[in-house]
Amino acid sequence: MRGASVSWTPPADQGASPISGYVVTATAGDGSGVKSVYAYGGDATHQLIQGLKPGVSYTVSVIAQNNNGTGDPSGTITLKPLDIVFPGPPSTLGADLASSTEYPGRPGSTGTAGGMGGGSISGDGKYIVFETQGRGNLMPQDSPYRHPASRYPYVVRKQIDGTDGGSVVASIEPDGNPSYNMYTEPLISRDGNVVAYTGSSYARPGVFRGVVHDITAGTSWTTEDNAQIYGVSDNGQVVLYWKSASGQAANLYRQVKGAAAQKLTNCTGLSGPECALTPPGRGMLSGDGNRVVWSTADSAGKRHSWLYNAPSGTTTEIFPGADVAAPLISGDGQVVVLSYTSPDRLTSCFVIKALSNPPPTAPDCRVSDTSAGRAEPIFLSKDGRALAYRWIAFAGGSPNRTSLRVYYDTTTTHIAGGSPDTWPSTAFITDDNQRLVYSLWRDEDSGGTLSTVPGLWYDFTTDSMSLPVNLGSTTEEKRTPAGRVHPRDLKPFVPHPLKAGEKSTL
Numbered sequence: 001m002r003g004a005s006v007s008w009t010p011p012a013d014q015g016a017s018p019i020s021g022y023v024v025t026a027t028a029g030d031g032s033g034v035k036s037v038y039a040y041g042g043d044a045t046h047q048l049i050q051g052l053k054p055g056v057s058y059t060v061s062v063i064a065q066n067n068n069g070t071g072d073p074s075g076t077i078t079l080k081p082l083d084i085v086f087p088g089p090p091s092t093l094g095a096d097l098a099s100s101t102e103y104p105g106r107p108g109s110t111g112t113a114g115g116m117g118g119g120s121i122s123g124d125g126k127y128i129v130f131e132t133q134g135r136g137n138l139m140p141q142d143s144p145y146r147h148p149a150s151r152y153p154y155v156v157r158k159q160i161d162g163t164d165g166g167s168v169v170a171s172i173e174p175d176g177n178p179s180y181n182m183y184t185e186p187l188i189s190r191d192g193n194v195v196a197y198t199g200s201s202y203a204r205p206g207v208f209r210g211v212v213h214d215i216t217a218g219t220s221w222t223t224e225d226n227a228q229i230y231g232v233s234d235n236g237q238v239v240l241y242w243k244s245a246s247g248q249a250a251n252l253y254r255q256v257k258g259a260a261a262q263k264l265t266n267c268t269g270l271s272g273p274e275c276a277l278t279p280p281g282r283g284m285l286s287g288d289g290n291r292v293v294w295s296t297a298d299s300a301g302k303r304h305s306w307l308y309n310a311p312s313g314t315t316t317e318i319f320p321g322a323d324v325a326a327p328l329i330s331g332d333g334q335v336v337v338l339s340y341t342s343p344d345r346l347t348s349c350f351v352i353k354a355l356s357n358p359p360p361t362a363p364d365c366r367v368s369d370t371s372a373g374r375a376e377p378i379f380l381s382k383d384g385r386a387l388a389y390r391w392i393a394f395a396g397g398s399p400n401r402t403s404l405r406v407y408y409d410t411t412t413t414h415i416a417g418g419s420p421d422t423w424p425s426t427a428f429i430t431d432d433n434q435r436l437v438y439s440l441w442r443d444e445d446s447g448g449t450l451s452t453v454p455g456l457w458y459d460f461t462t463d464s465m466s467l468p469v470n471l472g473s474t475t476e477e478k479r480t481p482a483g484r485v486h487p488r489d490l491k492p493f494v495p496h497p498l499k500a501g502e503k504s505t506l
Contacts (some may be wrong), residue, residue, distance in 0.1 A: 007046045008062045008074060017066045018042050027056035029078075042066075043137060043148065046109040064354060087220075092440050096455040097121075097160060097437065098130045098138060108134040112153065114439040116458035118426045121437040122242075123190030123287075123331065123382060125430040128437060129157045129170060129197075130456050131186065135352045135377055140167040154178060155186045155197050155217065160330055160458075167249075170195035172213045174220045180205045185426060187232045188383075190287065190331070198229045208453070212257070221257055231285030231292075234331070238289025249275045254308070262307050264315070273298045279326050281378025281391070282426065286333030293318065293336060295325035300394055305338055307355065319359035324351075328380045331431070335384025340365065342457050350377050352384060352407075359479025367391075375405075381429040385409055386461050388427035388436060405440055406461040415457040434461055 006024050011014060014047060019042035026049050035058075039047040046206050052058060061073040061292035077162035098113035110133040113119065119130035119375045120194045121317040128150045134137040134150025138158070145154060156170035169185070171179045179199035186197040196212045210223035223229070223241055228250070231240035249270050255261040267275035276294040284293050290310040297303050303325035303408060305318040324338040340351045342362045349365035366387075373393040392400050404416040404424040416424075440453035 006049060006060055006062065007109075010042065010304060011064055011071065013040070014064075015066055015071065016068055019064045019066050021065050022047070023063045023065060023070070024060065025063070026052060026060045028053065029059065032056065034138070041137075044109065046137075047113065050481075064483050078491030095458045096458040097128050097158070097458045098132075098454070108132060108138045108454055110138075110151075111139055111454040112136070113454060115453045116425065116441055118439050119437070119456040120186065120242055120426065120428045121430060121435070122188050122192035123391070124158070124192065125432065125435050127157050127159055127187045127188060127192030128456055129155055129186040130194050131182065132156055138167070140169060144167050145169055151179075152178070152441050153182055155182065155199075157188065157192065157195055168215060170213050170215060171197060171199060171211070171217075173199075173211060174222060175201070175203075176218075177202060179211060182211075183208060183228070185229075187229060187282070189236040190234040194232065195440040196229050196232040196236070196239055198227070210239055210255075212236060212239060223253075223255055224261055227253065231282065232286040233285065233289030235289075237331065238285070240285040240292060251498040252276050252284075252292070252294055254289075254310070258287070263295065265296075277303070277325060279328065280376040281326035281328060281388075282428075283330075283379050286329050286381065288333060289333035291329060291333040293327040293329045295338075296326055297325070302340075303339075305336075313323055318355065322359040324360065328377055330383070330384035331382030335380065337379075337380050337384075337387055337403075348374075350375055350387075350389070352380070355382075366445065367412065373400075379427045379429055381433050382431045383433070384434040386429050388429055388438070390424055392423075404436075404459075406436060408433065408461050413462045414460060416457070422453050429461065435459075435463055444480060480494050 021041060022039040022044055024037050024039060025045050035049055037047060037049045037053050059076050060153055061076045061272050063073050064071040080187050094328055113130040113132050117131035119128060121128050121316045131153055132189050134147050134152045134154060138156060140148040145494045154169050156167050156169040169178060171182060180202045182197055182199035186195055188195050189340050194212060194214050195218050196210060196241040198208050199211045200208050204479050210227045210229040211220060211226045212221040223239060227241040227243045229241050239255055241253050242250035243253055249265050249267050252264045254264060265274060265276045273296055276296060276487055285308055292308040293305060295303055295305040305324045305325050305327045306315055307318050308315045310313050318336060323341040326339045327336045335352060335354050337350055337352045341348045347362045347365060347368060349368035351360040352366055353360055353364065357368050373391055375388040378388050379389060384406065387407055389403050389407060390402050392402050402423040404427060406414045422440040424439045425439045427436060429436055436459045438457050
């Protein structure tokens with residue numbers, strides 16, 4: 001199945017009665033047929049049309065409808081779907097959770113949810129968080145920040161089944177106003193009550209820092225300036241963040257609400273043995289907020305992984321003597337997944353081990369790097385039994401293909417999203433080890449330009465599960481950019497450039 005995302009501007013004159021919806025039609029240039037889909041609601045501005053043939057030119061038009069009938073067709077555009085194939089769901093099991101609660105199945109009208117903005121799911125599987133715009137159909141219906149012309153960004157927490165309050169705006173500053181802008185990848189506590197993200201205020205729009213909002217209490221607190229949120233504890237009272245000064249890589253900090261920040265690393269340049277290496281995914285903070293893991297590389301290039309334990313205030317090496325890096329820790333703080341290289345350099349893989357176990361050896365490898373591809377762990381579940389990882393399949397002179405996979409107990413159990421033009425950005429697994437939520441980035445061109453793939457995708461950790469009702473529509477999107485970082489070649493963390501949000505003139 002192939003498709004296209006079509007957007008339009010509502011007509012200024014709606015006629016004698018309000019618009020009730022739009023018919024989007026794609027007519028094949030080769031005479032093979034016509035595809036039509038209905039977008040419900042007069043506020044619809046965005047719809048997917050599926051079932052198109054790759055390589056065939058289609059003429060697309062939009063027609064508004066109200067109680068009196070249909071209007072004149074819009075001007076037409078011509079498009080040609082690409083031959084993009086998912087190596088797995090979401091086409092059969094998955095769904096886009098960032099879809100309208102008012103009209104289930106309608107995707108986000110602004111195309112900003114998920115993708116490069118990320119998104120996550122609460123440990124209980126009840127809530128998701130993502131970014132949208134004030135004009136979008138994913139904004140809460142009763143929100144005072146919802147406006148048909150507003151391009152201001154907001155973080156929204158949505159209850160997946162639409163009950164118990166549905167959606168609320170969660171990007172709220174300590175002064176009670178929404179954040180001015182944000183570099184999101186928002187995170188959510190295990191009970192879904194606390195949302196943490198990186199944002200700026202109206203008072204200082206050019207200064208970003210971590211913002212932590214308690215939805216029930218209606219209160220927020222912030223980290224120091226120039227911080228980029230990277231983890232939040234189960235109860236939302238502890239955050240992990242990166243912070244850097246000009247001309248140096250970032251240092252890692254842990255902060256408890258109401259207390260001074262703790263600096264965990266001491267990087268003073270762009271690289272060095274004290275500089276933490278960039279992890280492929282989230283999950284460096286345990287659920288209780290007391291344990292933090294990271295890795296460094298010494299002057300000889302050997303990698304070391306570290307564990308900070310807050311109750312004792314100590315930092316110790318994880319599996320001393322072993323070449324291990326890119327650690328992620330389970331929610332219960334007992335298990336880690338690491339990139340491991342054997343002493344003879346012949347074996348490279350990821351291992352999943354309890355911290356109380358002896359150092360890894362080659363027989364501990366779960367998924368090994370080969371000439372065909374390599375794995376990048378990006379999230380370890382609460383009890384360490386389920387792992388989400390990227391599998392990057394090498395394709396010679398062709399673009400690599402990246403898929404999102406799940407390793408459950410002793411084997412890879414499921415292949416989720418990713419395709420030649422996209423690669424999984426974030427992934428999160430619920431506490432029951434069954435549900436998976438992830439977002440995708442897209443490589444626009446051979447130069448490595450990245451853009452968003454709209455949607456926050458819901459899938460499962462095994463092939464035996466089925467999709468519950470009341471979730472979004474299914475769809476397909478689009479490789480990992482050439483030269484994604486190999487675990488053996490991790491670099492010190494340098495914060496991403498903060499995106500400049502497009503602002504309305506309201």
